[in-house]
Amino acid sequence: MNIAEMWDICIEFKYNKKAFAKSLDKFLKTHNVKTILDCGGGTGFPAIELKKLGWDITYCDGNKLMMKRFQEKVKKLQLQIPQFFSNWLDLSKNTTKKFDAVLCRGNSLIYLDSWDKKQVPKNAEEKIKKVLKEFYAILNPNGLLYVDIVDKKAFGSQNYSATQELGEKIINGKKIKLVWKISHSDKKKIRTWKTILETNGKKQEFTYYSYLLKPEELIKLLKETGFHRVEETKIKGENNYTVFIAYK
Numbered sequence: 001m002n003i004a005e006m007w008d009i010c011i012e013f014k015y016n017k018k019a020f021a022k023s024l025d026k027f028l029k030t031h032n033v034k035t036i037l038d039c040g041g042g043t044g045f046p047a048i049e050l051k052k053l054g055w056d057i058t059y060c061d062g063n064k065l066m067m068k069r070f071q072e073k074v075k076k077l078q079l080q081i082p083q084f085f086s087n088w089l090d091l092s093k094n095t096t097k098k099f100d101a102v103l104c105r106g107n108s109l110i111y112l113d114s115w116d117k118k119q120v121p122k123n124a125e126e127k128i129k130k131v132l133k134e135f136y137a138i139l140n141p142n143g144l145l146y147v148d149i150v151d152k153k154a155f156g157s158q159n160y161s162a163t164q165e166l167g168e169k170i171i172n173g174k175k176i177k178l179v180w181k182i183s184h185s186d187k188k189k190i191r192t193w194k195t196i197l198e199t200n201g202k203k204q205e206f207t208y209y210s211y212l213l214k215p216e217e218l219i220k221l222l223k224e225t226g227f228h229r230v231e232e233t234k235i236k237g238e239n240n241y242t243v244f245i246a247y248k
Contacts, residue, residue, distance in 0.1 A: 004069040006195060006206055008043050013166045013178050020237035021049030027235060028055075031144060033100040039088060039135070040108035044070040051081050058097065059083040063115065088112060089127065091134040098140045104147045107241050109218075110191065110210040117209075120190050124211035125221070132225040139248045145227065148241035150191065152215045160184040174199050184212055215242060222246045 011017065024046060028036070034056060038047040041059040043066055050057050059081050061067045067085055074081050086094040088104075089112075112127050114120045121127060135145050154160045161183040168177045177198040184191050189212040197204045215232075222230045227246035235243050 001197070001199075001204055002065050003063070003206065004043050004065040006197060006204075007066070008069070009171060009176060009178065009197065010195065011043070011045050012169060012171055014240055015045070016237060017045055017049055020235070021046045021053060023236040023238075025050065025053050025055070027233075028101060031101070033144070035097075035099045035140075036101045036103060037095075037097075037099040037138065038103045038105075039091065040104050040106060041070060041083075042066045042106060042108070044073050046103075046105075047081060048073060048077065048079065051079055057081060058095075058099070060086050060091070060095070062087045088131040088134055092137045095138060098138050098143075100140050100143050102135045102139055102143070102145050104135065104145065105238075105241070105243075107149055109147055110149060110213045111208065112211070114209055114211070120209050120211050124189075125213075125217070128211065128213065129221050129225060132221055132227075136225050136227065136248060141248060143248045145222075145246040145248075146243065147218070147222075147246065148238065148243045149213055149215065149218055150241065152242045154182070154184065155214055158186050175201075186212070188212075215244075218244060 036050065036055055036057040037060060038057060039060045041047050041061045047057050047059045059070060060083065061070070062085065084094055109128060112124065112131055139145065164180040166178040166180065168175060179196040181194040181196065182192065191210045191212045193208050193210070195206045219230050227248060229247040231245050233243045233245045
């Protein structure tokens, strides 16, 4: 099983996809959004669900396995979604289009340049700020950035750690059990996320490392980037991460 297949399973456990998409649909309409870029599009959630709701949405990702799985899905569903491959640091070079909203969700921002690696870059915060500038650059005037990160409740204690027993589901005829193990190193500013999948009794583990970005740090970086207003926002159906909306 590869990372894209694993993430699809995680989504099935963590989200009601249609309900979340409807909540996001309502929020975006309230903010007069017409065009969207899902810049961490992954395997297609929620871009595919938003497309089905009639949105003008463009997909982007920098992981070939994720993008391949997305392409297989849209082909099967016979959906036409504009797409391009890009590292976030090069977004403005790889698209000339500007958008009313940019989505960077699924806690993906903190995995910049560490998603496929076993270490977090030493200049991670500097790179995150550069990425936020890229998001800003491809937004239309008065556009908004939707970005989520680690649930703020996880910063209530030093070196936070938690085990999430997410239960069992039958997916594609297979009995799957999912466990997440998460730990924080405040000193090293590293977050470790381990996924343990048990498929028909056979276990497989995935471990990823990311920069430990605190909510107050993200707000500071967004304001330094030029966003004039940053608000923590509740989106019904998003029970995993803390959502921020930043306005250009």
